[in-house]
Amino acid sequence: MSDALPIAGGSDVRRYLRGLFGRHPRAIGIALALHVLAAAAGLAAPRLLGQLVEAVHDGTSVDHVDRVALALAGFLVVQTVLTRYARYRSQVFGEQILAELREDFVDNTLNLPIGTVENAGSGDLLTRTSRDVEQLGWSVRWAIPEWLIAVITAVMTLIGAVLVGWWVLLPCLLGVPPLVIALRWYLARAKDGYLWEGETYSTINASLTETVEGARTVEALGLQQARIDRVDDDITESYRAERYTLSLRTIFFPTVETAYLIPTVATLLLGGWLYLRGDASLGEVTAATLYVQALIDPVDRMISILDELQVGGASLARLLGVAQVPEDRVATGRQPVDEKIDAADVRFSYVEGRDVLHGVDLSVGIGERIAMVGPSGAGKSTLGRLLAGIHPPRTGSVTVGDVGLTELPLSELRGHVALVTQEHHVFVGTIRDNLALAVDEAATDARLLEALDSVDAGDWVRALPQGLLTKVGSGGLELSPAQAQQLALARLVLADPHTLVLDEATSLIDPRAARHLERSLAAVLEGRTVIAIAHRLFSAHDADRVAVVEDGRITEFGSHHELVAADGSYADLWKSWNS
């Protein structure tokens, strides 16, 4: 049932980036200009030192030395100040871009089609929310600026060197082929290698987490040695990955370093030869050698950040992918004529060719209560989702007042049918926040408390020192499962749909609390059409009609007493329960 979310393609990522940068031409321009100027100021030192060496060789005064040293100091101050503002501007810009990126992502997440949300499970989305946002943050805050600075510094240093003499280009070009070959070889392998490596650490982590969180189970089942072996096996795999990436670096690093060496030695030799021929001065040779040496550091940084950028790009692609989930419903604008829910010849499959519902017909009267019972895996929950308009049926129809549920815009659908599952998430925030999301923020306290009262939760909420403003969710007051469920029910009262689909809403709560909750629930159900997927037979007994779902079909349908009298599978179950 778990469909992976899409990942954006290269061209989509590029288009998004162009749009993003296009919105801030001024900020980019200023940051880049400052970086270029700072790098230019940094180029003075080798040039001045070259002149100094020549002056010393030709004989000069201490005064001249002092003046050159002063000039060096002057350029240093200029470079420092420019660096300060260049860095500041680019970091501020980075924070802005990052904020836009993550806000866009959350916006897209909040607009995900409801069927996708129900299907995909939260695992993939959670990874994108946490790891990819963090990875991208690292890239934008650190990798991209460092890389840009390295590129600018390298280009400016090269310009500085060429200004000394065009001949410096020759030795530099000699270093390019080995560098490019090594880089292409490395980058083709590095990303996968590091991803593999990262995965092995996630596996180690997962095994360790399981061992720690399941320590009691480990003890009960005597799994000590099995867990130890498991962790050791994970480490063995991690070590294999580590050795692989290490072997990549063992080839790549020395090759690159050799590539750096070639220009330095060649500059020295070529410069020396030119000096002997009288075509270059001593100062020029010195400055050229120092420039070429100064080139190594930015080029090295430029190269070593490239694989970081690859990983950041992959994260961006995953974040943008969330926006590419196609909408699963098109509003037709038709209006329901009444509140009656009908399903006719409904077939549905999660995986093509494997129907889980085989032609279900169900007509629900307004205000009627229907309980669905049946063994797990029979298709009860799937049918419930279709009746709540989460998925469109493959064939057949599910309608409210003769309009297909998936023809209604989501905001309108919510007013007709709501699905209540056993997942009762408590949002971080106040109790008020948790309730108001079903209506609007301006809802009066009285209205919220009224909703809480109707589900029997008014008393404990009022008893809290801060009442509705009590912080709940992780880090706040911890609510019992029953209380959390009451909040969820109060939300329903506020959203006020005429039909409710309840999926195992009380199964995970201890029986006493469940009985108490049923009373809360009874208040919510009052005056609504209810389709309940029942684990416990209490609810089936109270229902107007009971549908027994087996193997994707409704095999028995009628009132409790009719079904007991009919002596089918429901009757058997009821007897064993009440014998």
Add this chain to the structure above:
Amino acid sequence: MRKLPLDHPGQADARTPWRFLRWTILGQWRTIAVAMLFGVIWMCSSAMVPAIIGKAIDTGVTGRDSGELWKWAGILSAVAVVQSASGIMRHRYAVTNWLTAAYRVVQLVARQATHLGGTLSKRVGTGEVVAIGTNDLSHIGNAMDVLARAMGALVSFVVVAVILLQTSTTLGLVVLLGVPFLLLLLGPLLSPLQRRNLEQREMMGHLANIATDIVSGLRVLRGIGGERVFHDRYSAESQKVRTAGVRVARLQSILDALQVFLPGVFVVVVVWLGARFAVQGRITAGELVAFYGYAAFLVLPLRTATEAANLWIRAFVSARRIVRVLALEPEIDDTGTLTAGPPENSELVDRASGVRVRPGTTTALVSDPPTDSAAVVDRLGRFADGEVTWGGVPLDTVPRAETRRRILVSDTGAILFSGRLGDQLLTPPDRPGHVEDALHAAAAGDVLDSLPDRLDAIVAEKGRSFSGGQRQRLILARALAIDPEVLLLVEPTSAVDAHTEARIAERLTSLRAGRTTVVTTSSPLMLARADQVVFLEDGVVAAVGTHHELLDSCPAYRAVVTREEADETAVAR
């Protein structure tokens, strides 16, 4: 390279964090020493490059001797090759050191977790132990990794200082005193920067929590509305993070600029003094170039030293956490004086509650609240100490391993582990076919049918890919497959539907026929199948009998297992 992981991580010295770090170093001192050696060669050959370029300029260029030029160019190449070779060797050994230490931490913690068993979660937050696996292992690894570079930095710093001292005491002193002084200058800026960084990181953590909260509750949001509210809340927090980031940038950019400025000052001073010496003829033009090179080079040891200090502070904090976990001892001691337990089919008696478990039968425990019966199971299974006798002998005199082998507890905290499903379903060696029976009894056949690879299917972490009901049935099947002499089950069917529960109740009792089984439950479907039902009030036995006997004779029992309103049904019958 070393064979990793180590077959046995050894017995860590967990008395103090420092002792733990020392123990870690001593355990791999050979590879650390080799890494340091390569680190020294690597850094020193880097330090020699400026001198060689200086020589080449002096003898080759200004000396107008192309032979000398070639010679020094050759030496430069040779040194560069040594540098690159020792560099990669240092890296390889440093990675080995990182891995050895990090893997060892994981091995130690995993072994300690299995040693502590049920005690672990009572003594320390599991999150804290898990954090060792996510963060602390790399901090310990980094501390080992950096040793080689730190040693190289130290030695090369001394070498350069000596060379400069030989040329001029002033220059040498500038280097020897100037470099540490520069380090100190950066100090006052670092702590406010770290504070702002921490502030921003906390806000980022908060922001990530909001995002996680949105994703976890997305079903609710999409089902009932509230997207706008959450979007606005996220945006507001996101903008706070951005503002905090700008505050960081203000200081960070100053630090970045200072990292240009301070070494730059150093270069200017060295070049200025060097040039004055050169004018006076005390040093040559080439040596002046070399001085410039030294000054630029010294930035590297300077950075390494700061880095090493930071890494070791973090490693210390991590070691503290590791030591805390490693020092724990299981609370169920294993001082059993007997060599073996009582004979098979001995009676288990819990004195505190008065529960007697008749051997070879299925006993159901019912209590209000259900936690009372779970506590009885904890004592009977010796996950908590209590006055329990087994065949007349106190349970705590039986060796723990013997108790675990013969009495199996499967409670609501039991988890499925990730990996191949079949590997979790362990059977007694002589009954390999028992897995099928166990799966059938737990009504888990349909779970298996939904998996294309059946028993070869890979279970996700903690069985997340299964629904609550599926997970519960697989956990039950796992306990049944082991077929222990005494099986204690806590609420084994709380998450399954009535149809399935009815099947399990029937099959479970027939599979366990003749074996001792205790089930805590309040479901009539399960209770009707038990040989005897024990009803607890306030944690002590209030009534014993069959389900039907108790329904008739004990109103309190009836109130717990059926709904009060069920009276009308009784009348209707």
